[in-house]
Amino acid sequence: MRITGVIASxxxxxxxxxxxxEAALKGAGDEGAKTEIINIAKSEINYCNGCLKCFKSGKCIHDDDFEKIxxxxxxxxxxxxxxxxxxxSVTGQMKTFFDRMADAIHCQMFEGKYGFSISTxxxxxADEVSEYMNQTLRVLGADTTGHIGMDIADAEEGAKPWENKAYEEGKKLASAIRNNEKFPEQEEFHKYMQERMEKLITANKKEWKHEYKYLKKKKGE
Ligand SMILES: Cc1cc2nc3c(=O)[nH]c(=O)nc-3n(C[C@H](O)[C@H](O)[C@H](O)COP(=O)(O)O)c2cc1C
Structure with a gap:
């Protein structure tokens, strides 16, 4: 089981x-996950320029760190x-990273994955920002297992209790993956996204060849 943390600070x-x-990934690690942290604020990730080339070919015009990540x-x-x-909101670095995933959203590429988000x-x-990132995970097709939002002004006892919460959320994520846990309250949204994206891709199938091919393959056609 592999769990990757993407931070944009x-x-x-x-x-x-x-x-x-770090605490969340420690929790996940204690449940048997292999973990890695990537700080995208230290990576070269260029703005999406809206050319739609990735919809057509699956490749971006930018030759930078995005694809590897x-x-x-x-x-x-x-x-x-x-x-x-x-x-x-999230930092500009995180939003730039999200914008580069429009093709992944159309294709619902995170279907079957699990995740959650952390903000301070x-x-x-902080709760609203982590919920926005969780929404992005769900829009990509993943199930979300929780969230952490720490408002420092209200954290009178310091960061330790929040690190403990993050540790537990990390464990919860790993356990959801291991048990292939179902989240019935998220299923309706996933179904709606899948149908909407399928309609969108099909309506543009002549232009968005990569996405149409991806959709056909996913449906076993
Ligand atoms: C450019 C900038 C904008 C910020 N905007 C907000 C904000 O709108 N509301 C808030 O409560 N804190 C805001 N903060 C404070 C940060 O959210 C806070 O210090 C956070 O814990 C920083 O996380 P980091 O140390 O991991 O980078 C802002 C900080 C910076 C540098």
Missing amino acids: PRGKKGNTYPLL FLKLMKSDGIIFASPNYIN AGGSG
Whole structure:
């Protein structure tokens, strides 16, 4: 079982978010997962320029670190997204990473995977930011198993209790993967996404050849 943590904090190991991700992966590791952390704030990931070439060919025009990182996620059973709250959202680095996954969303490439998200905020909004990242995981096709949102202003006892929570969430994620856990409350949304994306790809099948081929293969046609 492989679980990858993707963090997008420019402060990296010196920041507030990294220790929570580390604790989550420690929990996952104690449940038998092989784990890795990738800090995309230290990687070269260029903006999506909206050319739609990836829909057509499965390849991006940018030759940067995105593909290598994305392939690692495709080989992972579990994914943890971690970002600080920057102006009530994820950091620009995380959003840029998300924008590069439009093709993966159309193809629902995270189907069968599990994940959850972690955010920290100086004042408020960490829950909302982690829920936004969880929504991105679900939009990609994954099931989400929980979330961590630590508002530092309210964390009177310091980070330790949050690290303990993150550790437990990491264990929960690994256990969901091992037991192939079902989340009935998320099934309706996945069904809606699959149908919507299938309609979209089919309507554009002449142009979006890569996505149509991917869809056909997935359906065994
Ligand atoms: C550019 C920037 C924007 C921020 N925006 C917010 C914000 O909107 N709300 C908030 O509560 N904290 C905000 N913060 C504080 C960070 O969310 C907080 O310090 C976080 O724990 C940083 O995580 P890190 O140390 O892992 O990078 C911001 C910090 C920076 C540098």
